[in-house]
Amino acid sequence: MKNKLNTKSLVMTALFIAISLCVRTISINIIAAGTLTMRISFAAIFYVLPGFLFGPIYGAIAGGIVDVLGYIITPMGPYIPLMTITNIIAGAVPALIFKNIKDINLKSIKKYYTVFFVLILLVGMINFLSIKLMPFSILSKQLFKFGNKAQYFGIGFIMISFIGLFILMMTVIIGRRLGKTCNFINRRYFKFAISIGVSGLIVSTLNTFILLIFTPSLMANGFLVLWIPRIVQTIFLTFINSYIISILVYYYETFEKRLIEDI
Structure with a gap:
């Protein structure tokens, strides 16, 4: 896995981009307030x-090319350049994480x-209990400085921890079911799942903020209402995508x- 650009890698990347664009055309799109909120x-x-x-x-x-060309081929709502940036992140971050682990x-x-x-999870529970049971404590006063966003440090942290632990549990179960017959998948599946899952969590969160900024009508529903379904989708796709990518x-x-041996 080299970062230096070379012809073979560029050609293969172009092929994968073409496949991605084809697959993208048969996706399920969920639109709210005239904007694509989930794919x-x-x-x-x-x-x-x-x-x-x-x-x-x-x-x-x-990631960047797929987002731009995908919008040109099948536009859904207004084009948001920041979404292209997050798609670039979505393409690069999993590889960066995997490279390090x-x-x-x-x-x-x-x-x-x-x-x-x-x-x-522990931090989230402490924050949540502090806000609910000890609203006048020093910790609660600090959290309340964030206004309505204080809940992110309680419920938000708890949800993120459950998501992370759920991914671990599912990858262990899948790994055991695959057994030694699919050892080549077993060796990398969890690392791919971590790489894709962490990246997905970051990108989904960023995209949720971006959607709320550029679509004020969604703001009335609140961050969590939009964020939770996107995270559930991210978890679901992480399991499947990691398995397919491993193969x-x-x-x-x-x-x-x-091919190299034949040459």
Whole structure:
């Protein structure tokens, strides 16, 4: 996985972009207030894949191009340039995360991952209980400075922790069901799930803020009303996308290895 641009990687990235655009056309689009608020699609698989195979820069290129061309081909509501930026992030960040965790022992990753989300859960519970039961405490007064957004530090943190721990639980279950017969998927699935899941959480949150900024009519419903369905969608797609990407990466690397041997 190299960051240096080369012809083969660019050609393959272009192919993945084309596939992503084709897949994107059969997505389920949910529109509110004249704006696309959610897209249920597997198109992300093919603009994230170049990042995993060739480096983050290819994922960024693919993510940006897919968003722009996708809007040109099938426009949904007004074009929001910031969404293109978040799609670039969506293409690059998974590869960046994976690059930093791919060589780390899987058990160590799971251990630190669990500790991280348990800590978030504890912080969220402390904040939530402080706001509800001790509104005049020092902590509550600090949280209330954020106004209505104070709930994000309570319920928001708790939800994020549950999401993270749920992803861990599901990946463990899936890993056990796959067994040794699919060991090639098992070795990378959780790392792909972390990379895609964390990126998805960041991008979904950013996109939710962007939608609220550019679509004032959605503001009345509040952040969580728009954010929660998007996060649920992100979790659902993370499991499926990670599994498919694990298979595609395996077969791509196997094919490339055989091709080199034949040459």
